[in-house]
Amino acid sequence: MYRIAIVDDDAGQCAGLHDMLRELIPAELDCGIDMYASLGELDGQQVDIVFADICLADGENAIEEVMQLFSDRPAVQVIYVTGHVEYCSAVYDTRHIGFLVKPVRRQELADAFHRALNRLCDLREQPFAVRFNNTSYVVRPAQVMYVESKLRVAVFHCENNGTVRTYMKLSDVAERLPSRFHRCHSSYLVNFDFVNAITKNDFVLTDGTHVPISHLRPHRYHAPLSAVRHNQ
Template identity: 40%
Template sequence: MYTVAIVDDDQVQAAALAQQIKMFSYVQDVANIVLLAPGDLASSGLSGIDILFIGVRLGEGPTGIDLVDALVPRGGSVQVIYVSDHLEYAPQVYRTEHTWFLAKPVEPDSLNAALARAIENLNCSQRKPILVRARGSLVQLVPQDIMYVESERRRAHIHLNGSEVVAYAKLSDLERALPPQFIRCHKSFLVNMDYISQLRARDALLTTGDVLPVSQRCRKTLQECFMRYVGRLV
């Protein structure tokens, strides 16, 4: 199940696009749709976002192309779909990695094709293993099996459900290589939000019973991204 974010300076058009997305069969693969102002994306980043619909012209601030160029790592799994009625910008989007360019008004067939491509790419990235060096060997790890990663000196302790791999890797490199549901909860910890059972003021309780520290610096972003990832409060 994936989280869709729509970034547009026109919230009415963003809400209309959200309604269009809900009409397609692919909505069964979408757990949550959130509407974000451009400033929200710039401040909280991409953690917890799987598919990003973003306008090109976003008021007086940076363009959508600028934001994607700054925030979306090359080779990452976030699926970027540009939505704009400024077709003159279409050639410029190719300086960033993206999945599709939708022209406004958005045609249902085009939206359907863009969502299908994005979800297909995400399904592939979730199954695609990452490669780490551990004790002189190269080890393949499937992201879905990783609960959290703890950095200690120059080693990364990668905790799987029932086992642990000690790899020679930087936490920042693993953060870039893993899908968006992995987020920092502390300068030394990277957590898979799929395994968070309770997010508390100073720690996170995992479904396995493990408790990870939540630093003051990471707390606000983690809370925002966790709510964005699993859905709104009821």
């Protein structure tokens, strides 16, 4: 799941951007959109993409706030939105992936949004390290078939019967993995690249493993079926 934050002290502008983004989100992609009046409200919040108006209430400057909030969170994709084109140079003091001028045009919004999604996808494809019992292990998302949560331990089930364990909530694991991983159960994430079939109660993986489904929502799982493997 990707978490999107829209930050604008103008409720009408915020709602308009929200509606346009809703139309742009692919049907198979699980995205949550939250609206805020200031960047300070994002402190400590999990977020993947931020659409930030530069000039906010009480003299708040989003450029300065972004530098403070996300300097140690390089995965957060920042897209500035402003009615003041004079800031087009100042924003380069911060890491960002887009600069949109109000009134925002749908195509320009779509281009910036898809750049952010592609960047996030690339980042989440990268191997990452986890620790378990004083040992570090590398998780390679492309090799993970599904993830199972047992008590407080996340178990990554990989190809060729390999497993990697770490102490991590399943919700936090989901934030580290590409969008093709879907949470189909309170204790399971499944990688659609390894799904052969979907029944009423479970996913059947390429190695014959059955991963349970506890809250199947057909509209979410219909689109990725084109990518489901069929080994005849």
